[in-house]
Amino acid sequence: MGEYPIAMSAGNEISEPPPATPFTAPARKPAPARTSSCDVSSMVVLPAPSPHGRQRIHCMQCMSRVFDDGLHAMYTRRMAVSSDSQPGSAHAVYVALRHRFAEGRYAPGQRLTEATVAADLGVSRTPVREAIGRLLAEGLVVPAARGVAVAALTAAEAEHLFVLRATLEALAAELAATRQARGQLAPADIDALDQAVDAVEAAVQTHDAHASAQANLALHRAIGAAAGNPFLEDTLHRVWDRIAVTTVANLDDPHWAGAITEQHRAIVAGIRAGDPAAAGRAAKAHIEAAGRAYKRAPENEPRAGAAKQPTR
Secondary structure: OOOOOOOEOOOOOEOOOOOOOOOOOOOOOOOOOOOOOOOHHHEEEEOOOOOOOOOEEEEOOOOEEOOOOHHHHHOOHHHOOOHHHOOOOHHHHHHHHHHHHHOOOOOOOOEEOHHHHHHHHOOOHHHHHHHHHHHHHHOOEEEEOOEEEEOOOOHHHHHHHHHHHHHHHHHHHHHHHHHHHOOOOOHHHHHHHHHHHHHHHHHHHOOOHHHHHHHHHHHHHHHHHHOOOHHHHHHHHHHHHHHHHHHHHHHOOHHHHHHHHHHHHHHHHHHHOOOHHHHHHHHHHHHHHHHHHHHHOHHHOOOOOOOOOOOO
16 A cells, blocks of 8 residues: 555546645734834843843834844843833842942942841842842852942952953944944944933033943943944943942042043044044053053042952
8 A cells, every 4th residue: 555545436446636725824914113212111021042141132112123233222222121120129129239339329348238228229128138149149249247248349350350341342342343334333323422422521520420430331331232242242241340430430530530531532433434443442542541540549449348359
């Protein structure tokens, strides 16, 4: 017997099987065009595809993945809303604490307890406990009596971080300029960098070191996003988190605060011109100058009573 059944007629004559109906796949509905006007509240975080992968951000308004192109990505990817970041959750507390560290709201060596943080943020102690556990694992806080303390940098640690940061930020500027030369950055992307430089300049003129540090970090994050390399960007975020205290200290220095606008404009000018060498040189020179300014500042040493750093 063969593999396939044969249709037989009443007279034992072989008859042809009925022709198969051809399959037609249903037409796919085109996805709506993604625009820079999508609401931040429409962003959702999808789990990383692997333990070492990155979280994926999708816009539920236009049903598309958010990439690092344009304002849509630059200013919403890190602000994506998920069930894990609702007010009062451990993740929300974790993010709030990291922001306060970056802005210098909690000074290096300052002791924090679950009770004081919970009262400060208006949440219960349980999410604070979980958030502090994450910060301990990342080295942003260290064990201290009756709680933890904001990690302080030694002079050697600061020097190592500035060397690393200068190399990474130069690479980010070079990659952003390369993408500009290839036509991979939209005019709005470059305009956004100019606007970020203006925002830093305006913040510096208020003589508010915390506001200036926040605007400065936003600019450097925008350049990191424009580089288009997610692994580099992730590494930069870890470095920025650890070295944030130096930015606040530097911006308390009027001489340094007055110099950074020109340096920032040189970086963005190199990116706008599509000149990787010029952009990279400007970025490297800027971070090296920041390192020298930090060494001159009295705040570059941990305060008296700062928690001892763990050995690593």
